[in-house]
Structure formats: C-alpha cells, structure tokens
Amino acid sequence: MTRVWNFSAGPATLPLEVLENVQENLVDYHGQGLSVLEMSHRSDSFQEVIEGAEALIRELLDVPSNYQVLFMQGGATLQFSALPLNLLKNGKAGYLIGGSWGEKAYKEADKLTAKATILASSKDDQYQKLPVLTDFNSSDYDYIHITSNNTIEGTQYRKYPDAKSPNLVADMSSDFLSHPVDVSRFALIYAGAQKNVGPAGVSVVIIRDDLLEDNGQVIPTYLDYKTHASKHSLYNTPPTFSIYVMRLVLEWIKNQGGLAAIDQINQRKAAKLYQAIDQSEIFINPVLPSDRSLMNIPFTSQDADIDQEFIQAAKEKGFINLKGHRSVGGMRASIYNAFPEAGVEALVEFMKDFESEVKHEKN
Secondary structure (H helix, E strand, C coil): CCCCEECCCCCCCCCHHHHHHHHHHCCCHHHCCCCHHHCCCCCHHHHHHHHHHHHHHHHHHCCCCCEEEEEECCHHHHHHHHHHHHHCCCCEEEEEECCHHHHHHHHHHHHHHCCEEEEEECHHHCCCCCCCCCCCCHHHEEEEEEECEECCCCEECCCCCCCCCCCEEEECCCCCCCCCCCHHHCCEEEEECCCCCCCCCCEEEEEEHHHHCCCCCCCCHHHCHHHHHHCCCCCCCCCHHHHHHHHHHHHHHHHCCHHHHHHHHHHHHHHHHHHHHHHCCCCECCCCHHHECCCEEEEECCCHHHHHHHHHHHHHCCEECCECCCCCCCEEEECCCCCCHHHHHHHHHHHHHHHHHHHHHHC
C-alpha cells in the first residue's frame, strides 16, 4: 500500500492505525454482525460510542463539570447562526476578526441580530497578523468571539486575548485538541472535527451550563443548544459514523500522551517547516512570526508560475493538496495532529531540491 503525504486543510489526514481499525471492524463491529454505519443511534452499542467520545473530550481537555459537551451537525458554519440566537440577550456581540472565517461569523451574527460589532480586525494587514484588542467596555457585550486558528491565512492564538468578558467564545475548528486549553476561560468553544479529531460531519460544542438558560429569543429547534443538551446530542439522528471515528481518534490522541505530548510534536513539526521557509532564498511565509500557526503554514515564491510548477512537481512526488486557498494563492501545508513528522521532513527535502533546480535554471 502506498500512502501519499496529504496536506489538505480539511477533511484532513487521519491516523493510519485509526483507519485500519475502522477497516477491520467496518462490516462486523466487534462481532455484532452489523456495521456502525447500520447501527441505530438509539442502540446500547452506539450509546457506548457517543458516551465514550464525550468522556474522552472531557478527560483530554479537563472540561469542568459545569459545561456540556454536545455533538452537532452543520460544521462551524451552523454555529455562526446558533451563537447569536442563543447567547444574545440585551447587549451586543463583539468580534475579533483575524481571517476569512471570523469575517463570515461576524456577518452571520450581524445579519441575524444587527447587534454584532467588530472590536478589532487585521483585514487591512491582509490578515497577516492577529487583531489587537484595544480598550473597550466589555459589559456592553453578551459575548466576545475569536477564531483561534485561521486556516486560510495561517495565524493562531497561542495566548488568547484578554477580553475581560465572562463570555469569551472561540471557533477552534482548526486547532481543537492540538494543544492544552483552559476551558474555564471560555463560555463556549465550538469546532468542526475534520481537521484534528475526525472526519467531516460532526461538530463539537462545549458550552457552560448557565448559557443554556432561556434568553427570551425564539430559536429554531435544531439551533437551540438546550435541544441538544437535554437529549444528550440524540435529539435527531446524529452523524453516527463520524462520531465513531472521532472516538477512535480521541483514543489515539490519549495514547500519544495527551494534549501536552501532541503539542510538543506539533511545535516540532511546524518549527522544521518554518525553518526551511525562512532559510530559503525563494520561499517566504508572509505571517508575522509571533502569530504563525502550527496547523496551517502558507508559503509562496512570489511568482505564480513557480508556485504552480512547485505544486505540480510536488504532486508527482506524492505531496498532495499543497495548493493555497484561492483567496491568497501560493501554497499551504496543513500539518494537523495526525500528519506524520516524517511527511514534514520529506517536504522540507523536496523544497530544497526544487529550489536548487530553480536556481540552476536561472543560471
């Protein structure tokens, strides 16, 4: 079997041992004579799967007892709408916008409530650094929203902004469970699974209990967090197979040594790639060094033809999905939890070889 080096921003690389586990049990799940794909979400077997997934998230993140862990569908995009409907009462929603997804989250909230405010944005800097929060009256806001890692632009909060708000909310879709997080600092965390913790189809919401109280708004049933909390994420048919695979990935993370160990590996992988870019004479990373992401690393030669040549040559060597997002161009290497360190090292060597060929052609 030949596996490529998959640098996709999502759906992303899954641990090989998880895929092999799924393959082994796909037709006959643990001797039960049926697949998880066919299993009723009301069955005892699936109850064990979903409860196990929740328990692992609570363990890995040390989630306080006054928080609910919910499994939902619709990705982070659905949460852009659910948030303002559930959390806004009489105040406003404040948004720090460090990239395209934060901007989309803000626009959805503003469209639904007309109470969303941009507190800070780095759009004028082409999102090449994180927005800086200046003084403001946090009591005016029901919640403050950040995007912890900007998948497209390649920036990431390693130290979260001091919002001085009891209701800090984070879209952690692209760095969820990639490093330790103090959940108690947040009122709500949400994340699509398809980057670090599983396949596409399921999203995780971690919400503080007091935010489940009635806020006086009319909320569509599926968008109401109370609906999912009261039914233990089984209000309707959940994405059962995605939750099952996610549980296996969570077990894999635990077996790697937990989030502290995963974080060390992620830092080491990113350092190797950033060092190669910084030492290169043709490649650059445009992001302010202090704000660089460990998950998504954009780079470019600043020549569209050379970029395209690199992407094509890389594909022929088994490095796929390196093309940058259409809004920024260039290249992007997404090296989430399950992406092997050996793959980063192989890419670094390929970049050096490619650069040597480019220099030779110019001379």
